[in-house]
Amino acid sequence: METVTTRLCIVGGGPAGMMAGLLFARAGLAVTVLEKHADFLRDFRGDTIHPSTLDLMDELGLSERFHALPQRRVEHFSGVVNGRSYRVADFSRLPTRNRFLSFMPQWDFLDFLAGEAAGYPGFQLIRRTEARDLIAAEGRVAGVRAEGPDGPVEVRADLVLCADGRHSGMRERAGFTPRAFGAPIDVLWFRLPRRDGDPEAAAGRFGPGRILITLDRGDAWQCAYVVPKGGDAALRAGGLSAFRAVVAEIAPFLADRTDSISDWDCVKLLTVTVDRLDRWHRPGLLCIGDAAHAMSPVGGVGINLAIQDAVAAVNILAGPLRSGPVAEAVLARVQARRMFPVRVTQALQRVIQSRVIAASLAAHAPFRAPLALRILDALPPLQALPARIIGMGVRPEHVHAQGSP
Ligand SMILES: Cc1cc2nc3c(=O)[nH]c(=O)nc-3n(C[C@H](O)[C@H](O)[C@H](O)COP(=O)(O)OP(=O)(O)OC[C@H]3O[C@@H](n4cnc5c(N)ncnc54)[C@H](O)[C@@H]3O)c2cc1C
Helix, strand or coil: CEEEEEEEEEECCCHHHHHHHHHHHHCCCCEEEECCCCCCCCCCCCCEECHHHHHHHHHCCCHHHHHCCCCEEECEEEEEECCEEEEEEEHHHCCCCCCCEEECCHHHHHHHHHHHHCCCCCEEEECCCEEEEEEEECCEEEEEEEEECCEEEEEEEEEEEECCCCCCHHHHHCCCCCEECCCCEEEEEEEEECCCCCCCCCEEEEECCEEEEEEECCCEEEEEEEEECCCHHHHHHCCHHHHHHHHHHHCHHHHHHHHHCCCHHHCEEECCCCEECCCCEECCEEECHHHCEECCCCCCCHHHHHHHHHHHHHHHHHHHHCCCCCCHHHHHHHHHHHHHHHHHHHHHHHHHHHHHHHHHHHCCCCCCCCHHHHHHHHCHHHHHHHHHHHHCCCCCCCCCCCCCC
16 A cells, blocks of 8 residues: 655645645645546536636736636626626726636646646645545544555545535545535536627626526637526426527527537536535644535636635645644634635625526516616626625635745
8 A cells, every 4th residue: 555644635636725735835845635537627617717816826926827828818797688788797997916807727727736836846646546534543634545546545644635625525524514505596507619709708698587607718608507406307308409499599699509509418517506514624634615615606706715715724724734733723713714705705696596596587577687787787886896706705815925936
């Protein structure tokens, strides 16, 4: 059996795990990231890099290399109701350096973080290796047992950071069960070709009983069709032609290409979950990112929150970890710092889910654009507020100077 001894073992190479890995290694700590997949090339999992993350790239001195990667900039987000467009969020009004969202395939972003982290001597990413269990010693978590391509691997560490996503197995092993808040919707994701002359970059289209979000991915539109919770089966039972017709009706500019949804395999279901742990830590273990709180897709903020958790964890823990295992009270400070943004963001998401999205799905006849949409469109300076909540989040984190740049 292979044994690795390190200061910090991070389970999961998603946005939370890779950002934490990079930052802890930059702070001079030995860190091992376990990722069960061979690469980052998986299904669509969101492409949004928010202004707060772009600001972090600046703070880390990485922005030049980051912006050299293929990406698209989006400065506005609109709501389209009955064919009329209302501008909702204007990122160009943000009081920060990066006044736009970057759309970049998540695997490119994770590859970038992995490449940057590899430049630090303490960093190790072990792919194709799945954490299966926790190692306990002297009343605390002291590492993980994993399974790699060549057999069992044991990673002994002063801290295990669970960044293994919303179905986290490690938090289950730690005895944690998230509190679920329920969500009235699910989302179906698919892609359609994008052509010159297509309308604006990113928009949510609302009609009676239907909502379609279209996100510009360069040569394609990444589309999210929102259904009532559990509505996927009924939609599929209605047949593909009926689904194509619905898409064409709500976004007429896409009518000439709905045939590229050639079968139901092109349409992936995201079961929307909103949950969080009441307690993110126990001695020797801390959960961050989706493992601590699964976010609704409203606002596309899951990646951002996961990254912000990673930054807060490094700011609080890197110093104490240099001298060995940290007291649980120190781990609790990470939860205390991040719980407030998570609570506020989830509360806002739940209000929008039930008051705007579910109400629109339940409507049977054309309806007026909600008052909030009309006000935001009429008073452009107000569009900075949703942009701020989406783009920077509640309590944005900044990298402390504990690492060499
Ligand atoms: C279809 C879809 C669309 C989304 N769209 C957006 C969007 O537009 N914007 C946005 O901000 N967010 C979006 N999200 C949410 C976003 O993907 C998550 O909030 C974010 O990825 C959370 O990051 P994380 O690092 O906490 O977890 P994850 O990204 O889930 O990463 C967890 C990692 O851990 C690995 N792993 C799991 N178990 C183990 C194990 N036992 N051992 C080793 N490795 C393990 C997984 O392979 C994975 O790489 C979307 C999610 C989905 C599913």
